[in-house]
Amino acid sequence: MSFKKSYYLSLIIVGLVVVSLSLITLIQKDTKQQDQDISQFNKHFKALKTEALSHHKETYNDLHLKIDSLIKDFDHLDIKQKVYQELTELALQKNDSHLLYKYNGLSLNLAKKYKDTIAIGLSHWDYAAFFLKHQKYGDAFKHYQKAQKAFSENRHPYYEAKMWYNMAFIKGRLKEYTESEAFIYKALPYLRDAQKHKQVYRCYTLLSFIYEDLEGLDVAIKYLSFALETIQNKELPYLEAATLNNLGLIYHKKKNFQKALNYFNEALSIDDLKQVKPSLYARLLDNRAYTSFTYGEQKYQSDFEKALEIRKALSNKAGVILSQIHLAEIHWKRKDTTQAIQYAKEAVKRAQDINLKRELLNGLLLLAKFEPHMADQHMNTWKVTHDEIEHKLRKQRHKVAKVQFKTQEIKGEADRLKMHKQLLVLALTLGALLSLTFYLYIRQKNKIKRIKYQRRQEYQLQLKEEEERNRIAADLHDSILGKLFGLRIHWGLLDFKNSLNAENEHRKHLNTLSQLEKDIRDVAHDLKKQNKDIDLASQLENIGRVKSQVGAFDLTYKAQDQEIGKDLTLFIKKHLLAITEEVMQNVIKHAQATHVSIEIKKTKDTIHLIISDDGKGFKTKRRRKGIGLDNMKRRAEQINAKLNIKSKPGKGTTIVIKLKES
Incomplete structure (x- = not known):
């Protein structure tokens, strides 16, 4: 018997080992295939990034088809989600709206299907970044708002704070400064507590631009100083250079040219600025030269040309336009009208080509000044452009306001539904409590009735017992006891003098009868006594x-x-x-x-x-x-x-x- 047990136990163990090894082999095979698919994807994705920088459209499209084929075979949803997000980022870099809508749409649908609020927020963030890049502020604001809501549901305060900042940035661009300020102060407390220095720096910088229009240059300087304090000693020298540049521009507006020059010089003294941030370096050269020129100095005039060359080399079209406007002013000051007009016209044409409205307005004002005979034409163009800017700004404001209104409407409806739900729950709870109270009341009432009925029954029983005791006591006392008493009296009158023994026996029975009479009397008294109260x-x-x-x-x-x-x-x-x-x-x-x-x-x-x-x-x-x-x-x-x-x-x-x- 022992041998059979050992044999069967061995068979079970061997079977379990075989099944376990089979499962491990299948898992390893599946994992190996998944790793191969990911490796293939990484290979094609790397090639896709390279092709994105070139102009080989056919190769680029072929790579996309291969990647799409690989993605379909991915079983792990988190890997598929990550792949969609990487492809969306590439579409943003390439400014490819078709691919962005495709992959970000897939990413968003997958996130919604599995209720991944972080992934939902990231998808809306990518949409918003794309629209912001194209200055579609209404669409950008809508998606930033949706991203903020998704991050708040998942309690991701850092991402939520970044969305508040982005919404504040859009409101600032639309010159809705009060709302922009409100959004910043929603983001700032968390970012400051979490010691997110770069984000805090951006908040203070944006506040300085807001307060420049709302409260004046001195308040703007105050917040730029806060921004500078935030990043000092944090190994962020290029942000420091940008802040020093902004301070220089503010002091230029205050006509404190010497202090402005000091800030520009301090920024330009930062190591490796020219190599690491050439566009910022060119901007500082241009601003320093323009401030020096406005101050009446000739010290940094060559910086205009240096800045222009750097900007051309970087294909910084907006920077080139700004340099040309400054050079136009300098040549006009030098009485070189021809060169001044040439620079101004080039600036206006470039601004029209790339749709830079603010620089276009500045260039048109210069041309109206340089060419009096064409001033009306230039000012008409300026007015049309200015009206176009204002119309576009109003349209964008209206779109953002509409988004906010709809959001508030939806939120209001959600709040109303929540309130109705709470009232319904409260009503049901009160109804249940009232029903329970009524039930308990009826139950208690019935219980009291039963107790009262039971006590009445007990009382009636006691009355009957009392009546029965009184009857028995009366019978004992009045009937039986009377008869015994009479018997004892009559027995005592009998003559037993002729027999001594009979007389003794007679006396003995008389005593017994007397004792019996006494006992019956005691019982009768006890029966009556029991009807009285008990101590x-x-x-x-x-x-x-x-x-x-x-x-x-x-x-x-x-x-x-x-x-x-x-x-x-x-x-x-x-x-x-x-x-x-x-x-x-x-x-x-x-x-x-x-x-x-x-x-x-x-x-x-x-x-x-x-x-x-x-x-x-x-x-x-x-x-x-x-x-x-x-x-x-x-x-x-x-x-x-x-x-x-x-x-x-x-x-x-x-x-x-x-x-x-x-």
Whole structure:
């Protein structure tokens, strides 16, 4: 038998090992295939990035088809999601709207399907970045708002704060400075507490631009100083250079040219600025030269040409236009009208080509000044351009306002639905509570009715018992006792003098008859006495004393007041005494106790009867044989009392009876 058991056990173990190895092989095979697919994707994606910088459209499209084919075979959703996000980022870099809508749409749908709020937020963020790049502020604002909501649902405060900043940036571009300020102050507290220095720097920089228009140049300087303090000693020298440039521009506007030059010079002294940030370096050269020129100096005039050359080399079209406008002003100042007009016209043409409205307006103002005979034509063009800018700005503001209004409308509707839901829940809860209260009230009312009915029945029973006792007592006293008395009298008158023995026997029977008469009289009196009230405290003590003599144990009796329980009905008192009798009888029969205590006391409207012994005790959870305990519990229930038994082997027993007096 032992051999068979070992054999079957060995077969089971071998089977489990084979199944486990098969599963491991399948998992490894699946993982290996997945790794190969990812490796292939990375290879094609790297090639795609390279082709994105070239102009080989056919190769670029072929790579996309290969990537799409690989993505379909990906089983892991998180990998597929990451791939979509990487392709979206590439589409943003290439400014490819078709691919951005395609891959970001797939990413967003996948995120919504699996309720991934972070991925939902990132997809909306990518849409917003694309629209912001194309100055579609309404669409950008809408997606930043959706991204913020998604991040807030997932409790990602950093991303949420960045969305507040982006919305503030758009509001600043639309010159809605008050709302822009409000959005910044939603982002700033978290970014500052989290020590996100670059983001805090951007918030202060944006606030400086806002306050420049709202509260003046001095407040703008204050917030630029905050921005500078935030990034100092944080190894962010190029952000520091940009802030110094902004401070220089503010002081230029304040006509404090010397201080402006000091800030430009400080920024230009930062190491490797020309190599690492050539566009910022060119901007600083141009601004320093223009401030020096405005100040009346000739010290940095060559910087204009240097800045222009750097900007041309970088294909920085906006920077080239700004340099040409500054050069036009310088040549006009030098009385070189031809060169001034040439630079101004080139700036205007470039601004028109790349749709730079602000620089176009500045160039047209210069041409109106340089060519008085064509001033009306230039000013008409300026007016048309200015009106176009204002119209576009109003349109963008309207679109953003519409987005906000719809958002508020949706939020309001959601709040209303939430309120209705809360009111419904409250109404249902109140209804349930009222129903429960009504049910408990009816139940309690019925219980009270039952108790009253039971007490009436008990009272009627007591009356009947009392009547029966009175009848028996009357019969004993009036009929039987009278007859016995008459018999005794007649028997006593008989003459037994002739027989001594008969006389003795006669006397003996007379005595017995007299004693019987006395006993019957006592019974009759006792029956009548039982109808009168019982002194509960005295009766309890009497039971204890009698039982202590029978059981040979010491008794301690304590009554809080001799009048205690006087308001209880006779029925209740009898049941309490009967329970006490039963308890004492159990002590004598089972407990082997040397000491018993009986205590009756009252707290508020509750009477406590406590009977304790130091006997051997018992396990209360174990059902004991006999009807004594059941009788006690039944009697307690009949008088609406609570009976609690506490006992442990070797620890004695305590019985507590609690009874409402009213």
